[in-house]
Amino acid sequence: MRFSLAIFLLTSVACTFAQIFQIGAPAPGAKLKAGKPFVIQVEQPNSLGPIEPISVAIGLQRCGSSPCSNDSDDGILGQILFAGNFQPQRHEVFLPPYQNYTVTLNDTQSGFGTLHVTGFFLIGAGPSPQIATRNVSVTIKGEN
Ligand SMILES: *[C@@H]1O[C@H](CO)[C@@H](O)[C@H](O)[C@H]1NC(C)=O
Ligand SMILES: *[C@@H]1O[C@H](CO)[C@@H](O)[C@H](O)[C@H]1NC(C)=O
Numbered sequence: 001m002r003f004s005l006a007i008f009l010l011t012s013v014a015c016t017f018a019q020i021f022q023i024g025a026p027a028p029g030a031k032l033k034a035g036k037p038f039v040i041q042v043e044q045p046n047s048l049g050p051i052e053p054i055s056v057a058i059g060l061q062r063c064g065s066s067p068c069s070n071d072s073d074d075g076i077l078g079q080i081l082f083a084g085n086f087q088p089q090r091h092e093v094f095l096p097p098y099q100n101y102t103v104t105l106n107d108t109q110s111g112f113g114t115l116h117v118t119g120f121f122l123i124g125a126g127p128s129p130q131i132a133t134r135n136v137s138v139t140i141k142g143e144n
């Protein structure tokens, strides 16, 4: 009984955790043009339990002429484009609360890349710390 309750709790934490946040923009496969500011939109959908967003680190991994590997084990963030507070707000009724981070690349070479967003959250009444990472693959259009 106690065991199945533990499993249930673990599962519901995992489910809550799964939708803890998402990358609203750029879209997968987006072309990022060097010198042109673009928005990384980090969304936090409404969740079942209390989740307090604390911070994010956004990194761009560059992979040159071939797409980045999907092996998440390496945990690489690449060049840090932003690291700091994450305080999502509701702006549009049809979108979950989000925060926009505007960055500009100054790459000279074109190539494949992956944007990684790692978020730090406090979850539940405890609360307990949680870290989650999302990614989106992009292509970089260099200035040359
Ligand atoms: C990695 O996965 C994303 C979707 O999750 C896909 O768009 C991309 O093409 C994949 N990359 C490789 C190298 O398989
Ligand atoms: C990127 O996210 C996809 C799921 O959206 C996952 O399958 C893949 O392992 C992740 N890749 C990295 C490098 O974290």
Ligand SMILES: *[C@@H]1O[C@H](CO)[C@@H](O)[C@H](O)[C@H]1NC(C)=O
Binding pocket: 025, 039, 041, 091, 100
């Ligand atoms: C966030 O960025 C998106 C995409 O550029 C834009 O449509 C939206 O208006 C921005 N929201 C705010 C509050 O600046």
Ligand SMILES: *[C@@H]1O[C@H](CO)[C@@H](O)[C@H](O)[C@H]1NC(C)=O
Binding pocket: 081, 104, 105, 106, 107
């Ligand atoms: C832009 O270029 C400078 C070096 O000229 C580098 O230090 C910086 O990290 C670059 N910024 C981005 C966002 O690529």
